[in-house]
Amino acid sequence: MSLKDFENRVVLITGGATGIGRATALAFAKRGAKVVIGDVNEQAKETVEMIKQEGAEALFKKTDVTSSSDVKSLIDFTVEQFGGLDHAFNNAGVLPPTKDFADMTEEDFDFVVNVDLKGVFYAMKHELAYFTTKGKGTIVNTASIAGIIADPGMAPYVAAKHGVVGLTKAAGIEYIAKGIRVNAIAPGLVETNMTKGWLEDEEMKKVVTANTPIGRPARPEEIAGMVLFLSSDAASYAAGQTFIVDAGQTAH
Numbered sequence: 071m072s073l074k075d076f077e078n079r080v081v082l083i084t085g086g087a088t089g090i091g092r093a094t095a096l097a098f099a100k101r102g103a104k105v106v107i108g109d110v111n112e113q114a115k116e117t118v119e120m121i122k123q124e125g126a127e128a129l130f131k132k133t134d135v136t137s138s139s140d141v142k143s144l145i146d147f148t149v150e151q152f153g154g155l156d157h158a159f160n161n162a163g164v165l166p167p168t169k170d171f172a173d174m175t176e177e178d179f180d181f182v183v184n185v186d187l188k189g190v191f192y193a194m195k196h197e198l199a200y201f202t203t204k205g206k207g208t209i210v211n212t213a214s215i216a217g218i219i220a221d222p223g224m225a226p227y228v229a230a231k232h233g234v235v236g237l238t239k240a241a242g243i244e245y246i247a248k249g250i251r252v253n254a255i256a257p258g259l260v261e262t263n264m265t266k267g268w269l270e271d272e273e274m275k276k277v278v279t280a281n282t283p284i285g286r287p288a289r290p291e292e293i294a295g296m297v298l299f300l301s302s303d304a305a306s307y308a309a310g311q312t313f314i315v316d317a318g319q320t321a322h
């Protein structure tokens with residue numbers, strides 16, 4: 071992929087304060103994009119600084135993806151500040167505490183589904199409305215291999231991520247003929263704040279990495295490449311699909 075592929079393109083990333091979102095923000099910026107980050111976490115300011123050190127432009131707007139009006143304001147802000155929006159990466163997510171299904175509370179369920187599924191719905195809804203006025207645009211949503219298969223103890227997360235795969239299919243087929251491409255990525259185990267608790271516990275680390283055919287988690291940068299590819303013109307025939315990046319874990 072050329073280093074100029076995203077020159078003058080405007081990219082919106084939710085959940086870009088840390089992890090996969092931060093790595094993807096940097097990868098876009100290194101290829102010429104202007105990046106706006108929406109996140110509840112002020113650490114997003116560090117991502118903005120890192121991007122500026124690369125000589126690119128970036129802005130942060132504090133945004134809670136569980137609020138439709140926050141997400142709409144984030145898109146309006148992006149268009150006002152950078153003159154438009156070309157690519158969206160709806161990536162913000164949370165992981166619930168691992169529990170048996172029968173012990174899951176309504177609060178556990180709502181917490182995860184509100185961020186991981188409803189947050190993606192709000193973002194897609196407002197982005198699609200904007201992209202429709204332009205007749206172009208791309209969306210990549212972050213699902214998970216938990217959107218393809220189930221892991222024990224994570225029922226609400228599994229449900230939310232399967233939902234993201236569903237939203238991606240629905241919008242993918244509805245909007246491709248309007249010039250707007252919608253896809254999702256399904257990462258396997260990635261070394262981020264989300265999985266820190268597992269990876270810092272030696273026993274748990276052995277269990278979770280044993281599930282990966284490569285014997286290690288992905289670095290966030292190893293996920294970012296797929297987001298850039300799906301956002302790029304090189305993926306012009308890709309729509310409505312979820313692309314798995316898991317070192318073959320679900321190929322077993």
Ligand SMILES: NC(=O)c1ccc[n+]([C@@H]2O[C@H](COP(=O)([O-])OP(=O)(O)OC[C@H]3O[C@@H](n4cnc5c(N)ncnc54)[C@H](O)[C@@H]3O)[C@@H](O)[C@H]2O)c1
Pocket residue numbers: 084085086087088089090091108109110111133134135136161162163164165185189212213214215256257258259260261262263264265
């Ligand atoms: N780490 C993994 O193994 C893994 C695997 C598959 C999918 N994912 C998905 O990747 C995405 C990114 O996670 P990560 O692993 O980089 O972890 P992370 O914790 O580093 O990043 C998640 C980001 O989402 C933000 N966020 C959380 N709630 C929010 C809200 N209500 N509004 C706005 N922002 C909010 C966080 O502040 C954080 O910046 C998530 O959707 C996650 O479910 C992660």
